[in-house]
Amino acid sequence: MSLDAYRITSEPYYQPHGDEIEIFRAAYDERLPVMLKGPTGCGKTRFVEHMAWRLGRPLITVAAHEDMTAADLAGRYLLEPEGTVWHDGPLTQAVRQGAICYLDEIVEARQDTTVVIHPLTDARRVLPLEKHNEIVSAHADFQLTISYNPGYQSAVKDLKESTKQRFLAIDFSYPPPQVESAIVTRESGADAALADVLVAIGQRSRNLQGHGLDEGASTRMLIHAGRLVRGGLPLATAVQSSIVLPITDNPDVRAALRAAIDACM
Numbered sequence: 001m002s003l004d005a006y007r008i009t010s011e012p013y014y015q016p017h018g019d020e021i022e023i024f025r026a027a028y029d030e031r032l033p034v035m036l037k038g039p040t041g042c043g044k045t046r047f048v049e050h051m052a053w054r055l056g057r058p059l060i061t062v063a064a065h066e067d068m069t070a071a072d073l074a075g076r077y078l079l080e081p082e083g084t085v086w087h088d089g090p091l092t093q094a095v096r097q098g099a100i101c102y103l104d105e106i107v108e109a110r111q112d113t114t115v116v117i118h119p120l121t122d123a124r125r126v127l128p129l130e131k132h133n134e135i136v137s138a139h140a141d142f143q144l145t146i147s148y149n150p151g152y153q154s155a156v157k158d159l160k161e162s163t164k165q166r167f168l169a170i171d172f173s174y175p176p177p178q179v180e181s182a183i184v185t186r187e188s189g190a191d192a193a194l195a196d197v198l199v200a201i202g203q204r205s206r207n208l209q210g211h212g213l214d215e216g217a218s219t220r221m222l223i224h225a226g227r228l229v230r231g232g233l234p235l236a237t238a239v240q241s242s243i244v245l246p247i248t249d250n251p252d253v254r255a256a257l258r259a260a261i262d263a264c265m
């Protein structure tokens, strides 16, 4: 199977806010596995798309979920008219053909998936396909990137120490205000003044983290609000729909968030 569909042909807009591009490039040069650490909606996926484009590698993205098993990554036999036929999973395709494989929120997946990635993330660089009786050596261009949200993890659901220690990490906390404002302007079409207000709202909401909110408003949410305003909605309505209502169901926390937001408008 060709990986042409996974090639990124035009530059995904990415606004750097540190040395993440240099670090990722250096990691890729050494084919070291990378963990992008940060809250949801802060640019991790966009970053890996941008890097795959820069490096000229196809990108296979897999969003992990709690029912995901090792077979969903590695592959399985399927019953077809001519009998059972082996189908490579997305990770196996990336390993064989030299793509960057991005496992988004890998910690969501069942524990057996980590067993699959371990031999790929050390000097062996192999993917054992037990059910297919095969050990696949990684293509020279293959690289593994995962994302990890430190805010979500509980003691029961966390990456094992033996997994964590295999990865280089790049920190993706929220960008500084001027950078985030530029991103909101570019991605939502909001003017600079509106983007500044939205970024201030984002910062206020992030101050409520740990005081009723698990996480503050993401850059993605600020972009949504900007798009609604551009579409003609009043700012207060846009912010209510794109930030306040999605982020919490607790009436008291909503009131506190509303008050914090009103102070910015």
Ligand code: ADP
Binding pocket: 013, 014, 015, 016, 017, 039, 040, 041, 042, 043, 044, 045, 046, 047, 175, 183, 187, 219, 220, 223
């Ligand atoms: P994550 O993968 O961390 O959940 P995404 O990469 O999907 O988040 O980011 C959400 C949205 O925020 C993106 O679609 C993009 O519009 C915007 N975004 C966030 N950070 C950046 C950035 N540094 N440069 C460009 N766009 C960004």
